[in-house]
Amino acid sequence: MRLDWKNIGAGLTYGLFGALGLILGGELPMGDAAAMGPGYVPRMVSVALVGIGAILVFRGTLRSRSAIRFPAFSWGINTLVLGSVMAFAATLERAGLIAATGVLVAVSVFAGEKPRAKETLALIAALSTLVVLVFVYGLGVHMRVWPW
């Protein structure tokens, strides 16, 4: 059987969100068409999502025009980029903006070309100066700057 994994993947994702919408919203009162409760529209949308998901899975399996492989995910890049952002979030309120900038840059550079230590340090110095001047002093965003 030819499988179009892009259609199947999209269909499963929609279906998953639709199902979550139905399960997590199960407690919400429906009301009726004349006086809709908070659960009416969420259920409508969730059911439609499950429906679209089913059609896409159907198109990807039984009526697939061509075989399309499941796309390769770059787990390394995802982990490094999103991880560096999480690290920033974890550091910011504990140790301030400068430390958080350092952590974010130091982790994220590994997602690109082979990082060079000197370059990375220079980038951290330049960026932390820039953001402190622009955001904290220039735009007045309230943020902890220093670790102490």
Next chain:
Amino acid sequence: METLTSLLMGIQQAATPTNLFFCLIGTFLGTLIGVLPGLGPAATIAMLLPMTFRLSPLASLIMLAGIFYGAQYGGSTTAILVRLPGESSSVVTCLDGYAMARQGRAGAALAVAALGSFFAGTVATLVIAFAAPPLSQLAITFGPAEYVALMTFGLVGATILASGSVLSAVGMILLGLLLGLVGTDLSSGALRYTFDIPALFDGLGFVTVAVGIFGLTEIIANLEDSAPRILITSKLSSLWPTREEFRRSVAAMTRGTVLGCLLGVLPGGGATLSSFASYSLEKKVSKHPERFGKGMIEGVAGPESANNAGSQTAFIPLLTLGIPVGAVMALMIGAMMIHGVAPGPGVIKSNPQIFWGLIASMWIGNAMLLVINLPLIGIWVKLLSIPYRFLFPSILLFCCIGVYSLNNSVLEIGFAVFFGFLGYIFRKFDCEPAPMLLGFILGPMLEENFRRAMLINQGSYMIFIQRPISLALLVATVALFLLLLLPGFQKKRTDMFQEEQ
């Protein structure tokens, strides 16, 4: 006459030193992100939105709008010089623009692109000024039923006119609608999908969602395919097109402008569709269609005028109906709401200085862009040599700070990471993110109007076909769907975007 007086008032509003300054900042930033691949106007506007809290509403809207149309200018520069479209709306400019650059005519191509954009921007400003007031007049009579029909039309249009699979786009819209429902239900006070997280009681922030699926996802995708950039290093020859080239461009600019003004208003249309449509039109009317792709100046002049006209007339539905036609317009709605300006037909009456000031600023901004782009072209070209390994950590950092400053909460950064990964998954499955954001923004409005319309009519769906405007819009929606069933249309739709490959 009244329009001209109002426009003059708008120019006065836009020409205060502060507003001029923010217009300059906006157009400058727009050019910058247009030149830099991997950072689009949607992500930039989302990032900067929280910082505009402190500005006056007009200054912040002027700046954010400047980023949007400025990006169209900047995008063409990289398309011509390095065959790398800074924005999706400049994809077709690569074809003939880059060919011209290789023949040593880069200067002429850049000049024609900039002049065409300026011409289109000027015309589009006038079109907005004259078309918006009557439309607002009409829209002010709209009740909830009309709004439901209008939003349905908008959402369906956005799926059919965009590129990619229609079914997928419908799924993205529905997902956006569902995500838009997160938070407190306004009429009953019930909490929906909040997981007892207080930060979600007000709903997901659209800035967070946009930074995630446009900012973070974009960076991951760029890092994934690291195609080398080849810069044309030959000296920029004369900036001026020859008399003959100029004559041919003027006709193409005019056609492109008209096309862009029309298509920009359509949901899902905007700048990208306009430029693609203009390219195929130029090819069709030309006596030498075979020469396209080999350095035809019409292939630069037409699409570049069209995308700029389209990016500006996209403001018409936003300013008159309060309905965004694309992701960036959805963010502009958010910007208006942050400043307490309720988007919709009332804006022109309740906030005339904002309405007319914004329109006038677009013309001023276009003039600024001409100066920013033509004489300073050398600086922008230099910027291209900044390696991506320096750029992406900087963009990540700005994304983080932007999201954090929304309400000084690191939790928002966590949500953005979630949407960054979700956006990546969707990208892998060829699902366009723009319809999702559209659904997300329209979701609460759609639900509210839908519930109100049904309440007024004791739960009868007939209301939507009893009111003439609502009926007309629904018929138009059905007609859009029927278009898809026409045998020729599917092929046309694919052909339109085929130049991309």
